[in-house]
Amino acid sequence: MRLGVGMKTWTYSAFGGPDNLELTHQDLPEPGPGTVRIKVRAAAVNPVDWKIMAGGLSDVLPVLFPATIGWDVAGVVDAVGYGVQEFAVGDEILADNMQDFVSRGSMAEYTIVPVRVAAKKPQALSFVEAASLPLAGQTALQGVDHLGLSKGDTLLIHNASGGVGRVAVQYAVHQGIRVIGSASESNHDALRAMGAEPVSYGDGLADAVRALAPDGVDGVYDAVGGVTDVSAALMATGASIISIADPSVIALGGTWLWVNPNSADTARLADLAAQGIITPHIDKIFSFDQVPAAYQHNMDGHTRGKVVVDVTA
Incomplete structure (x- = not known):
């Protein structure tokens, strides 16, 4: 355990809108069996994120407060959990990090990702493009x-x-x-x-x-x-x-239809994008300190393509 080491993350502690989001400091998470920790480079906004934040899906997905918002993510593997053979430290990956509860999301400097939903990022894709794809x-x-x-x-x-x-x-x-x-x-x-x-x-x-x-x-x-x-x-x-x-x-x-995130479809999707068969379309890029504005922009509607947060900016 890396005591005293923390990270910045956008969390909410009650149901509501983007005004409920707070930039907080949390302990650096440690990966468990079958998971990796990644240093987040980009994370995408999805309507399901703010619907969950508003409490609209609480009967389907329990929310553990304080919850970090976001699912779509792309970044670099920083640590691996027990039994992980699919990825190594330094690998660039993307994932729809949907789990059976809402707690550790993608709008953070670091997050934990199960290997079952992740795939390696092709070099042909930027982190912003990769983050826009999974969900x-x-x-x-x-x-x-x-x-x-x-x-x-x-x-x-x-x-x-x-x-x-x-x-x-x-x-x-x-x-x-x-x-x-x-x-x-x-x-x-x-x-x-x-x-x-x-x-x-x-x-x-x-x-x-x-x-x-x-x-x-x-x-x-x-x-x-x-x-x-x-x-x-x-x-x-x-x-x-x-x-x-x-x-x-x-x-x-x-x-x-409710999406079933998995590594095979993530890899297939990434390959189609790398070949140019599917072209990621980015509506707007926000910096990490603009996460509430990114969600408000998505909620306002009329976006063309994806809204992505560059976590390094």
């Missing part, structure tokens, strides 16, 4: 895979310009799936550049999709919520649907 990227990959579509099938992605949607678009297009993506008009050029056919969300969405897919779509990836009825009206016979935001899709025989 949204694995959610996208696992969702598209779950839909079971084939080359030439048509997939409708709601909120295609968001953090999950952008990865889902690129991954599906790479597999030869035709993608129709809903987004605001200001994001249509970006979607076209990724190989999708954009439509505007809101009034007129159904007519716009029908004009592109008169026989209906073969799959729907809902990354926004509140669109189950319009999705049902646009699905061809036998079509599949998932949602990461709305359990009402279960009534359609669909799946309410």
Whole structure:
């Protein structure tokens, strides 16, 4: 135990908004069996972070106060726990550090990561790019895979310009799936550049999709919520649907998807990004002392891609 050695970390001790976040000093954590400690270089903001902080998922994920916020992380292995053979001190890794409780998060100078959710960071990716990938990227990959579509099938992605949607678009297009993506008009050029056919969300969405897919779509990836009825009206016979935001899709025989972080999918995602098949899109980078502002920015909406904190800045 390295007595007297501490770290800075952004914690909250009660449910609430970004104003509840405090920059505190905590003891340096020691890795246990099957885990590594990393010196954090970058950490990404996800909506699930502030939903947990607000108490919205307390029935699903217990929160142990004071809790350090954040899951997505990229950094350098600083110490390894008993039995760890996958990584060594000095390895650069990335992870969606989701666990079965909320306590030791990524918005800290150091954090503990189970090896089961981590993968080595390709040299082609910066730490900021790597940190932006794990949660949204694995959610996208696992969702598209779950839909079971084939080359030439048509997939409708709601909120295609968001953090999950952008990865889902690129991954599906790479597999030869035709993608129709809903987004605001200001994001249509970006979607076209990724190989999708954009439509505007809101009034007129159904007519716009029908004009592109008169026989209906073969799959729907809902990354926004509140669109189950319009999705049902646009699905061809036998079509599949998932949602990461709305359990009402279960009534359609669909799946309410909860990401399953694992090292294999993290490595697969990192490799796709290193090859340029998936391009991380960073909306804005904040410094470590701006963590509350980073979460407020994400909560305000209209982000294009990911919000990332450079912990070294």
